[in-house]
Amino acid sequence: xxxxxxxxxxxxxxxxxxxVLNCSFTDSAIYNLQWFRQDPGKGLTSLxxxxxxQREQTSGRLNASLDKSSxxxxxxxxxxxxxxSATYLCAVNYGGSxxxxxxxxxxxxxxxx
Amino acid sequence: xxxVTQSPTHxxxxxxxxxxxxxxPISGHTSVYWYQQALGLGLQFLLWYDEGEERNRxxxxxxxxxxxxxxxxxxxxxxALELEDSALYLCASSKGQGGYGYTFGSGTRLxxx
Numbered sequence: 379x380x381x382x383x384x385x386x387x388x389x390x391x392x393x394x395x396x397x398v399l400n401c402s403f404t405d406s407a408i409y410n411l412q413w414f415r416q417d418p419g420k421g422l423t424s425l426x427x428x429x430x431x432q433r434e435q436t437s438g439r440l441n442a443s444l445d446k447s448s449x450x451x452x453x454x455x456x457x458x459x460x461x462x463s464a465t466y467l468c469a470v471n472y473g474g475s476x477x478x479x480x481x482x483x484x485x486x487x488x489x490x491x
Numbered sequence: 492x493x494x495v496t497q498s499p500t501h502x503x504x505x506x507x508x509x510x511x512x513x514x515x516p517i518s519g520h521t522s523v524y525w526y527q528q529a530l531g532l533g534l535q536f537l538l539w540y541d542e543g544e545e546r547n548r549x550x551x552x553x554x555x556x557x558x559x560x561x562x563x564x565x566x567x568x569x570x571a572l573e574l575e576d577s578a579l580y581l582c583a584s585s586k587g588q589g590g591y592g593y594t595f596g597s598g599t600r601l602x603x604x
Contacts, residue, residue: 421598424595427591476547477539478536478547
């Protein structure tokens with residue numbers, strides 16, 4: 379069964395700290411992997427998309443890495459800010475006839491001023 | 492470029508009634524996906540439509556159904572509403588099978604009383 383796990387489930391850090399969110403997936407035959415952010419009661423905002431052939435992607439203070447062979451991805455947030463407080467979701471796309479994304483349950487991040 | 496738009500934003504229905512949720516994808520996207528996010532639970536895949544056809548379906552009863560129109564917009568219908576159908580329903584769109592990633596709308600909050 380294809381599953382996506384995110385650790386930790388919740389994280390609280392002081393402002394300015396660098397942090398890493400982890401995502402693991404059971405089936406390494408992925409098409410691509412996408413990181414999203416969700417604010418309470420809102421939709422999902424796409425942060426980074428990593429294709430299966432890529433090792434990492436960067437956008438501003440965010441860097442996502444992908445290690446297909448070990449079934450892992452990390453999202454690194456540099457110099458965290460209170461505005462980064464949200465739930466971060468990792469989603470795997472296996473392509474083909476499946477089509478849909480498989481989501482982890484997310485990491486709820488709280489950045490304290 | 493307009494994003495994925497969903498309507499209505501909020502919907503309150505009585506148990507046993509029917510609910511209709513609507514989604515307009517990003518221009519040029521042919522695939523539409525529906526997800527359910529119940530309180531405290533992760534994102535659960537409901538339906539995938541591409542080029543007007545249902546391509547895949549999640550583990551939901553037949554009273555969850557939908558369709559995709561020639562302009563690629565989509566409708567999700569939930570018949571015989573139950574209290575546990577109360578959730579945030581999110582729509583996403585992509586080009587083909589998500590090789591360029593998925594873009595989500597802001598969701599419809601369905602409350603069944």
